[in-house]
Amino acid sequence: MYPSISHALYDIFGLNVKLPVQTFGFFVAMAFIFGALVLKFNFKERYERGLIPIVVTRLVKGKKLSIKEILPNVIFGFLLGYKLFYAFWHWTDFSNNPQELIISSEGNLLGGIIFAAFSYYILYRDRKKELEEYPEEKEVEVKQPPQDLVWEITFSCALAGFVGAKVFHFLEYPETLAELFTDPSSAIFSGLTFYGGLLFGMATALYYCKKLKMRLFDLLDIAAPSLMLSYGVGRLGCHFSGDGDWGIVNNLDKPTWFNFLPDWLWAFKYPHNVNGEGVLINNCDPFWGYHCFELQEAVFPTPLYEFLACLLIFLVLFLLRNTLLKTGLIFSLYFILNGLERFAIEKIRVNVVYEWGFIQPTQAEVISLFMIIIGIIGFVFFYKRKPN
Template identity: 40%
Template sequence: MYPNLYYAFRDLFGIEIPAFKILQTFGFFVAVAFLAGAWVLTKELKRREQLGWLKPVAETVMTGGPAGTGEYLTSGILGFLLGWKGLGLVLNWDTVSQNFQGFILSGEGSFLGGLAVAGLLVFLKYNSSKGKKGTVAKKETVSIWPHQRVPDIIVMAAIAGLLGAKVFHNLENWNDFVQDPIGALLSFSGLTFYGGLIVATVVILRYARKKQIGIKHLIDSAAPALMLAYAIGRMGCQFAGDGDWGIYNSAYITDTTGHVVQVAPAEFSSAVQRNIAFFRQQYSDTAHIPHAAFAKPAALSFLPDWFFASGYAHNVVNEGVPLPGCDGPYCRVLPVGVYPTPLYEILACLLLTGVLWAIRKKITVPGVIFGIYLVLNGLERFFVEKIRVNTKYNIFGFHPTQAEIISFLLIVGGIVWIWYCRKKNAAVATAA
């Protein structure tokens, strides 16, 4: 696994770039996911605009005039934050590089560096504004197309999505949150996709209504973008080893090098006993540890063992037992292989992205593509939950996980939404 890009470049290319220690692998893939989603969303919105399904909206904007007080304040605050943390990072590199996340969330930094950069940005703003002195700000009416609003949509989706993902994760892991609420809220790990999807959807729909964007065409355009972004985000989970993996595959244990090896079913109990201290930290009853044995079938012998089980050596959350011969901050490996569920979701969602992209021109009823996305996303997540590690609830004798509940509602909601959109479209066609 690659907790940050330093380890990735070192293992893949034999190049050691210490500065890359601050670039977290999970965060890198999240950023790529948003960029890829933005590209797909923009491309599909433009197509619908060309077909006349989406129209521009006239807006009044202010142009000309010197910089105002608000602009100077924004430049100053941004400059202070950059200088405060940036110079602090440079001056304390040896310490900070070992715990970049902790440094960013702490009160440490360079106060003088913050003042210096703030002053510089304010001066640059003043200098660029000098030529506008004596000019008068005036109102102009411009036409703004939906695809031009994608940057705003992506920023809102990122903020609302991350907040929603964090809140839903802590609700799902309430006991851990109660023990350390500040640490749970500020930690960069622990995100629930459906929480982010729900909160971001609410925020973006409110924005779309305010900006007079056709909501059905917007969500249809977003469907393949969302599926692709989810697949790329799961790459971050897989390559960083963020703890979002499956139950134990008791047909495999990890050896001293961190690789999984196939063993007889009885070896699972022996591995648990050899590492009983670790398993007791995870489960109060070590006699009922969730696991399922599935050895690689002969028909799939061409696939590597890590497709069926992974020890997630060097995982970013430092989960597992010490890895022999390893010296550093990420030297843990799971003693028994787990199902690499992020890998399965990557493959499934890339395939489903292709499906949505292929049918987007064939289905012309507004809203139906998004309904299909809800059904496909719900089905994918519902079935992968069967081998994932998650908190289960007791509801009338049933024991679903949070994701199973939400995915079931998405499937039902998607079917109902498709029916509603088709019925609405038929009614409009009949009236016309």
């Protein structure tokens, strides 16, 4: 396993390069990038076929700079420079634990002042150029094809999704809430629950429905394949970092029908996992530091199973996007398949269970079961509904 990209470069290529990029964070970023590219393709395809309108935004040009505009830009510039300058002069510490630096109060005051001044200059320069074109305030219409807003939509939904994933993680593991005060970097940058992110992301999508003049389920239909692909790529981050999101102990003999696949796909000990869980690895290279541990017993590598399942579901949704054209069908199918995938994998995953009398479901099992039911009802409803 590779706690950071530096560990991957060292293990694969023998390069001892210190980079402040955690493996899990890298794959999360890749998940959003791949998802955004597919989303942009789907938007462009539907826009060119006349299925979704051009986006018209009304803006006021020729306004003088106000404190409300200056202050956020200057503060952001200051914080960016404050952290970047400090990271540059303390590169080794930053590359070993970037999240600790981001959360801490450590920084470089001179760097903050330089970046704050530069941020103000850029804002002032752009507004001066605008005032030359619009000496008086004037409302103008800006027209954009919807695919041009994809990165804005992705960033907004990602931010809301992160908050939702943390909220649901704290609901599932309430004992970790105290870490916000005792170990904030660990509490913020670890432990995410996908379904919380999905629900908060959908809430953000409501805002863009109004902006894009689209119905909610039209937007969700377009986004469904992207959501599935992003989730799958994110699961690779769980696997390659070894973040604890693995399966139960697997002492079963490898079945004969599985023989053509490598042993680690059946049972895996997650050596050098980012959590430092398990027993000490003999003759461990000092480069790995405190990541010289592997699980005492092999477990099911469930993140890999989920990645493969998500990739298959993504292909199904993507290939059916021009067949199931009635509003809501693709997203309803996404709900059904996503729920089935997650409900099935929960049977071999390590998770906290709820004690509900004679049944002990996990949070994900409860949510995925509701997703399956809602998806089936939605599919039948939208299928029978007359096309608009």
